[in-house]
Amino acid sequence: MKSLYRWMVALCLMAPVLSRAQSTSEEEEAGDVSEVDKDRMGPLRDRVRPVSGHVFLKKGRFEFSPSATLSLRDAFFTKYIFGGTLTYHPVETIGVSLRAGYALNAVSGAAQICEFGDGDTRGCVSPKLEDLDGDAPGQIKMLGGVDVQWAPIYGKLSLLAEKFVHFDLYGVVGASAVQYRGPDLNDQTDTLAKNYLTPGGNVGVGMRFFFNRWVTLRTEVRDLIYVEKGRNENFLRNQLLFELGVSFFFPSSNPES
Structure with missing residues (x-):
């Protein structure tokens, strides 16, 4: 017990x-x-979120893009081209575009008119627009064309590990119609100028930065190639152009969303 x-x-x-x-x-x-x-x-x-997939889709959508274009490294004229582009994207990486633009010409700062005498240069002055009208190459008046875009690269940029900027990188190639001002070859005085229309081509690269599902910032660099008539010979022109535009996509939401 x-x-x-x-x-x-x-x-x-x-x-x-x-x-x-x-x-x-x-x-x-x-x-x-x-x-x-x-x-x-x-x-x-909350600060570092996983990111995957495409936030912005282009397949089956139209893209309207008003733009301003500046010519680069032009010896005689600096062109300011205002116009727009309408693009349809049948698939995510391919786009077909129609574009048109009107150009305003200003005399380039590198242009000079020099007088010579007895083998020496007497002096050089900056020309006025009427002094070069029809005589100097590169005086573009209007542009138009059809392009094909290929956008194989879609990416994201991290901003302070909190936000991401989505973008795509694309190449562009197409046929162009160029209206330029040149000498009137039928004028016996060699003083008159007229407008000419000639075919050409262009090739370049561009990028889009997506603000939301229907607005992007678009930049392009193109090489415009065409032939101009001169009084004594023809000139093959390679004109570099930098383009900046804002694109609006329709419908405004992704078809898949």
């Missing part, structure tokens, strides 16, 4: 110790789960 009493006393004394051990084990397990929850719901997940 005394032995049974001793065992009961011993169990009563050990009960608090066992209870504290079980409580400690549960707290440790709960602590592990809490740390996992912190990682899953913590501020780091």
Whole structure:
């Protein structure tokens, strides 16, 4: 009887110790789960989010893009071309475009008219527009054409690990119609000028930066190639053009969304 009493006393004394051990084990397990929850719901997940897939889709949409274009490295005229482009994207990476533009010409800062006498240069002055009208190459009046775009690269740029700017990179090639001003070859006085229309081609690269699902910023660099008539010979022209425009896509939401 005394032995049974001793065992009961011993169990009563050990009960608090066992209870504290079980409580400690549960707290440790709960602590592990809490740390996992912190990682899953913590501020780091809100700051750095996974990015995958295309936010902006072009397939089945029209793109209307008013633009301004500046000629680069022109010896006689600096052209400011204002126009627009209408593009249809039958698939995600291919686009077919119609474009047109009207050009305003200003005399390039590099242009000079020099007088010579007795083998020496008497002096050089900056010409006026009427001094070069029809005589200097590169006096473009209007542009038009049909292009094909190929956009194989779609990417994302991280800004401070919180926001992403989506973009695509594309190449463009096409046929052009160029109206330029040149000498009137039927004028015997060699003083009159007239407008000519000639075919040409162009090749270039461009990028789009997506603001949202229907507005983008578009930049292009093109090489325009065509032939101009001169009084004594024809000139093959390679004109570099830098274009900046804003594109609006229709319908305004992605067809797949």
